[in-house]
Amino acid sequence: MQTKDFDSFFERLREQTDISTQAQLARELGVGRAAVSLVKKKGAVPPRWILDLSVRYNIDSTWLESGLGLPHSEESAEAFAEDFTRVPKVAARLSAGGGSFETGGEIEGYYAFHKNWISSKGNPANMVLMEVYGNSMEPELKAGDIVLLDQSKQSILAGGIYAIGVEDTVMVKRVEKRPGQVVLHSDNTDYSPIFLGGDELENVRVLGQVVWASREYQ
Structure with missing residues (x-):
């Protein structure tokens, strides 16, 4: 049975x-x-x-x-390859708090997405999955969420959520671009905006835009 x-x-x-x-x-x-x-x-x-x-x-x-x-099942494998594509989940952790220094890019595993769906989000070859730590982006993103990051989308659009590298720190924030300044906003009102300007901008990297998130309920 x-x-x-x-x-x-x-x-x-x-x-x-x-x-x-x-x-x-x-x-x-x-x-x-x-x-x-x-x-x-x-x-x-x-x-x-x-x-x-x-x-x-x-x-x-x-x-x-x-x-x-x-x-x-060979038939299952062939059907899978035809209809689905795999996206890697990397070890780097996106901090939705004060910042994460765990920035390794080692692949931990793969998740499958239907080709039609993920292609509507962008080119799967440019995408990775990363886990969120911290609570600064609640309620939009919570600790433990898995986010799909499009690394080709590095142009900052108002209201967009991005993975941002500042020196060795990786964060996920809403990003606002101002003349000579970048502002990192948290959805959680307990956190104040982070203002980066001057020489600090030389160490700021837009790693990609969050285009989807998954949450597992216990």
């Missing part, structure tokens, strides 16, 4: 990957062990986990979720 509970999902995952413990699963997904324990208690595995793991290990997502079909 096919089931969608956590234990059955985890057993299938163990069959097809080198993941053998819940701690390894947590590391692979980039979540805390408590998140895995909570999912096990609730029973329902988040669709994002299924998608992430199926793409990373080339496993049929339907089989991984429910046990239906085969773990590796």
